[in-house]
Amino acid sequence: MPFLGQDWRSPGQSWVKTEEGWKKTTAEDKNNNVSVESFCKPEDEDLLLSLSYDDVAAKKRKKDLLNINNNNNDNSKVPYFYMEKWIYVHKGSTKERHGYCTLGEAFNRLDFCSAIKDTRRFNYVVKLLELIAKSQLPSLSGVAQKNFMNILERVVQKVLDDQQNVRPIKELLQTLYVSLCGLVQGMGKSVLVGNINIWVRRMENIIQWQQKLDSIQINRPVSTGMNLTDLPASLQLNVMQRLSDGRDLVSLGHVCPELGALAEDRLLWKSLCQYHFTDRQIRKRLMVSDKGHLEWKKMYFKLSRCYPHREQYSATLHFCTHCHILFWKETNHPCTANNPEGCTVSLSPQDFINLFKF
Incomplete structure (x- = not known):
């Protein structure tokens, strides 16, 4: 050096x-x-x-x-986002490097704006925002808190434009609003950075976003091709088995009576329970009907209230245990190990937060 x-x-x-x-x-x-x-x-x-x-x-x-204005009628400043594909995570001071990497710094520097545009990374970022909104928002710096709201605004705008993933974003906004209601009451304890009027205005923006999401009317596209109901029943069940959330399965059953009958299939709900929950958890919540059959649909929603769902993402953040670099899966990092793939660990959203707990 x-x-x-x-x-x-x-x-x-x-x-x-x-x-x-x-x-x-x-x-x-x-x-x-x-x-x-x-x-x-x-x-x-x-x-x-x-x-x-x-x-x-x-x-x-x-x-x-x-810091130019978005338009002549808006006094808000254009947010600046980092576009780094990987960052070095250091947890202590050395002679060459002082300080340590925090959750807010990692959240600021990593390229989350491009991640929300990628369909494979979208659910990962939304889950990470939800976990931060629940418990980690006070630990962020003022810049990181502002960046959090800016990224959330872009997520809401993407949902409004694409008319997809409406329910997860509504749940995220509700979680954030409930958390802010408790945090704003403790402003005297400096749990949030900034003037209280700024956070009140941000809470008003959350309410406006919720109203816009509630007013979404998804228009059925005009198509002359084959629809889902035109397929054989076996293929329709095969499509339904690809849904990982029981609420999506219930919503699909409300489309027409034919799909509603298929959505009540016991084997469909059984496979959904076995996918998200362990055998021990299922045995603790057994529900039997009057005819002696297991009520898999009722068991699924009962298990969902007691245990977390299994998380699976198409693209996640990875951490190199050799060079302590945090990076996206599709991007390469300057690793000096002989076997870089053997040193790479996939991080769930909760693992990402736990990485910065000292």
Whole structure:
């Protein structure tokens, strides 16, 4: 690792500025009394001042461009998002690196804005937002809390445009609103960063988002091809078996009487129970009908209230145990291990939060 200054860890080398550029000098060259000031001419002072002023002005213009208004009627500033595909997670200070990586820093720096546009990562990000809204929101910094709301706004806008995944987002907004109601009451304890009026306005925005989601009317597309009801019953059941949420299965049964009859299939609900819950959990919640049959549908909803569902995501964040880098599955990171795949661990949303618990 090169050292650009005089330091007790330096191997006795330093950098000096010459007419040809920066050059490295050793301890022997220092005996020649070479000074940096000898290469600076008095007439160059105005040039150096002008260059430094231009740099400051350029940074100021860049900052102003990031803070432009969304439109003439909106005074909100355009949020800035990091676009990093991977980050280094350090949990302690060393001589080369000070501080440690927090949950808020990781949430800010990772590219979550592009993740919500990817269908494979969307459910993963939504679950992560839900877990943060439940318990981790006070632990975020002010910038991370603002970034959380900005990403949530983009998620809601995507759902409004695509008219998909409406129920998970409504549940996320309800969870966040309930959490904020309890946190705002404790503003005197500094549980949230920022003025209380800002958070009240954000809660009003959540209510407006909920109203927009409630008013969504999904229009049936005009199609001249084959519909689901045109398929044989065996194929319709095969399609229903791909649904991992029992509430989606109930909603599908309300489409027409034919699908409603298939949605009551006992084997369908049995496979759904066995997918999400263990045999021990199922045995504790057995429900038998008057005819002596197991009520798998009732057991599913009873088990759902007692135990969490099995989580499965198409794309997740991964953590390299060798180089301590957190990255998305589809992106590569600069790993120095001989077997990078053997050092990679898939992280669930809860594992992502647990990674930053010190």
